[in-house]
Amino acid sequence: MVLKTSYLANHVRNLKPSGIRKFFDATAGMTDVISLGVGEPDFVTPWNVREAAILSLEDGHTSYTANAGLLELREAIAKYVDDYYCVAYDPEHEITVTVGASEAIDIALRAILDPGDEVLVVEPCFVSYAPLVTLAGGTPVIVAAEKENDFKVQARQLEDAVTERTKAIMICSPNNPTGSMLSKQEMEQVARVAKKHDLLILSDEIYAELVYDDLYTSFAAIDGMRERTILVSGFSKDMAMTGWRLGFVCAPAEITQGMLKIHQYAIMCASTMAQYAALEGLRNGRSDMAEMRKSYRLRRNFVVESLNEMGLACYKPEGAFYTFPNIELTGMDSESFATRLLHEERVVVVPGNAFGDSGEGYVRCSYATSMGQLREAMKRIHHFVDNL
Incomplete structure (x- = not known):
């Protein structure tokens, strides 16, 4: 044969x-x-975060959690996002705990894309963005941020790239690899493009805690954007928990339920001990x-x-x-x-x-x-x- x-x-x-x-x-x-x-x-x-994981094992918390994650953790995430991002989410229906922010991006794309749908991917960007769009059946459309603007994408560039197949804009601010960050005014200009063309924003905000000289603004906090924003973040960077592989995604209930279906079948739930560790970090890690x-x-x-x-x-x-x-x-x-x-x-x-x-x-x-x-x-x- x-x-x-x-x-x-x-x-x-x-x-x-x-x-x-x-x-x-x-x-x-x-x-x-x-x-x-x-x-x-x-x-x-941090030691108190590691100790919380150890204690969870000693207490026998070694079984699955709810698919979306420990409700206690989702409630803590909701409080954190409300306090820091100034956006309110329902912990029972709009928050999912994931295996790192990477899984959050993956299930978000798989939940929203039909074959051939286009996603505007702002580059330079993290290496996984365009491949994940492709793996989800979509078509990545590269929008190259200009070095003359410190690699901050301009609304006019996004406007020029929109077609009838465009479904979402994928953006990371603060940015990996450049370290640039969109100001609130620049975000509002991007938001106008999204609202004009009825697009989603897939906003990778994993570096939101690592902002040095300005106040942080989330895309979800921009007027009229909460219902069209998928907010991705996690614990790897700000809590030094890269190896724990724990992230979260906040989105309107319909999108969250779609993501949760994929998460159920592909993952079941994130690591139980890592969730207890993150809960301690949110409560006592500022x-x-x-x-x-x-x-x-x-x-x-x-x-x-x-x-x-x-x-x-x-x-x-x-x-x-x-x-x-x-x-x-x-x-x-x-x-x-x-x-x-x-x-x-x-x-x-x-x-x-x-x-x-x-x-x-x-x-x-x-x-x-x-x-x-x-x-x-x-x-x-x-x-x-x-x-x-």
Whole structure:
């Protein structure tokens, strides 16, 4: 019997692997490497949060929770979102606890897209956005934010990209990889486009707690936008809980119930002990978040100043924990720059084109690592650039 050449579905076979993981994996077997690549806090999950997970195990909480998550946790999320985002959600019908924000984005797209529906994906963006649209049967339509506007998408760009098949706009603010953040006025302009064309906003707000010099505004808090916003967030970044894989999504009841159907069949429920840990973090973790944010601000200022001094033009990020320096003066593309920097100076950065074609000419540097590591990394990058 002759086997088929491949049993993989075409849309899966054609997916590109993550540009972030490529450089992370390339360090295997290398020594004395400083990684500014993976967006993961260097802080350990606060002890009281870890202790809550341990206590949940000791108390025998090892069974499934409700599909949508512990009601106590959803109630705490509702209070947190109301206090911080100034948006009210019903914890019983409008909030779902997910396996990280990544699952929240996945089930949101699968719940709203029919085959051929278009999603405007604002780039540069996290590497999973366009592939997840494709896997959900939709068509990603790339809208490249302009570097002249600090990679903040303009409403006119979205307006120009809308067609009769457009279903949603997918946007992340504060942004990964650029660290840029839309102001309230800029968000209102985007919201006008969404309302004019009856579009949803899929708003990834995972970095909402990591805003340094301004007040945070959620898309859901913009006048008239709560009913057309799917708000995605989680605990990975602000509570240093990346390995716990816990996120949440808030949306109108009809959309939430659609997402919950997919979540039921694909996941059942998120980790029980992780939910108890997150509940403790929401109740008693605000001071830990503030200390982490204070540390990130100091690191941001140091890295931005260092990169600019060595000639790699870099604006000051307003949120998240990434810088996005321009490396065009070196005469190399971003892939070549990152590859040579890794092999010659043992520093990992991510090529800008991993986040979309509009990121070419840039690299992403995460400053979610210690000041000692950052000082040494900046020293090595400076040496690399000087030698060029």
